[in-house]
Amino acid sequence: MIKDTPQETDFKAGFIAIVGAPNAGKSTLLNTVLGQKISITSKKPQTTRDRILGVVERPGAQIIFVDTPGIHRAHSLLNKKIVDQALSAVDDVDAVLLMIDVTSKDTESEALIIEQLQKRNKAVVLALNKIDLVKSNEILPLIARYASLHEFKAVIPVSAKTGDQTEKLLAEVQRCLPPGQRLFPKDTLTDVSQRFIAGEMIREKVFRLTGMEIPYSIAVTVDAFKETPRLTEIHATIHVDRDSQKGIIIGKGGQMLKQIGAKARMDIQRMTGTKVMLKLFVRVTKNWSRDERIMKEFGY
Incomplete structure (x- = not known):
């Protein structure tokens, strides 16, 4: 601190x-x-x-x-x-x-x-x-x-x-606070990185746009996060439990994935203050939510 x-x-x-x-x-x-x-x-x-x-x-x-x-x-x-x-x-x-x-x-x-x-x-x-x-x-x-x-x-x-x-x-x-000096610099908003928040924003769009069962079967990993003063390039993977869920996330003609990406991109651009190039991938990682090793890899 x-x-x-x-x-x-x-x-x-x-x-x-x-x-x-x-x-x-x-x-x-x-x-x-x-x-x-x-x-x-x-x-x-x-x-x-x-x-x-x-x-x-x-x-x-x-x-x-x-x-x-x-x-x-x-x-x-x-x-x-x-x-x-x-x-x-x-x-x-x-x-x-x-x-x-x-x-x-x-x-x-x-x-x-x-x-x-x-x-x-x-x-x-x-x-x-x-x-x-x-x-x-x-x-x-x-x-x-x-x-x-x-x-x-x-x-x-x-x-x-x-x-x-x-x-x-x-x-x-x-x-309720104890007496003490400032624990973070005055302009600090959070301790998590923009990379982490970007992944969460993608996951949020899956929660909001898909049916009840899908959100609880997905995890998002940010595989690349490159920043320049004008452009932030992000590659992220949406992991699902089963093959059938992959089709739902992608949607007919890729429309669901495009919608998830478009809405996430808008939020990320507001956060970074730059244009954002967001590439999303969907991968089946079978039974990830029941595998302790994979959950640790995903940060849980």
Whole structure:
């Protein structure tokens, strides 16, 4: 970690894990408070597979958010590893931001997360997300209901999508930080590379454009990432489990793959500020999501 000089007095800095059930809005919140997209989103659960850092600079504080995959009762090898990664993040941070989707019926995952938090001596701020989708007279009963489940430092209703109440949420999170100097240089947004984010943006488009079963069977590897001041050239491979999935990703006449590439290219160009030449390949890597060796090769 790089510390700035000269030292600032009364400064606070630390790590905050954003945890929650799948689709609670964790990545949306992170992108909103950063003012830039670094974590991918979709309406399908378990879009996020990796821990991603987002650094928020505030007067007198630096908040380093750790966006984590959704926590749920996992059964497959891949999902178990993803959930283990999310829970291990809780052990490594100074405090926790728990996000709950107030429109969700996934009480099992919520109970599992609160059970795990009760085993750990961490300050927890609760964000009740998607309040833009509930009636105003329902908000106070929701706060009372969830406040009874755990000793939260604060319970804040928010809308990650619109940004409503996120400033109040950041202020509450900041109170949980320990005193200390800046842990990242002032202009840092994240610790992950543009190469990594590009791969995630491609994976996001697969999640958004294909049917329910396909996204969970794919992984994306970035095989080449060459940058010049005017052009970024990227070669990436979409790995699937089975031959039949390859045809779905490519689509009739290659149309699905072209659509994935076009939408991913637009996002990557916004990120890099350059023109992007994106070449996508589809490869069958049989049963990759059940093979521990291959999962490690893919970064899981």
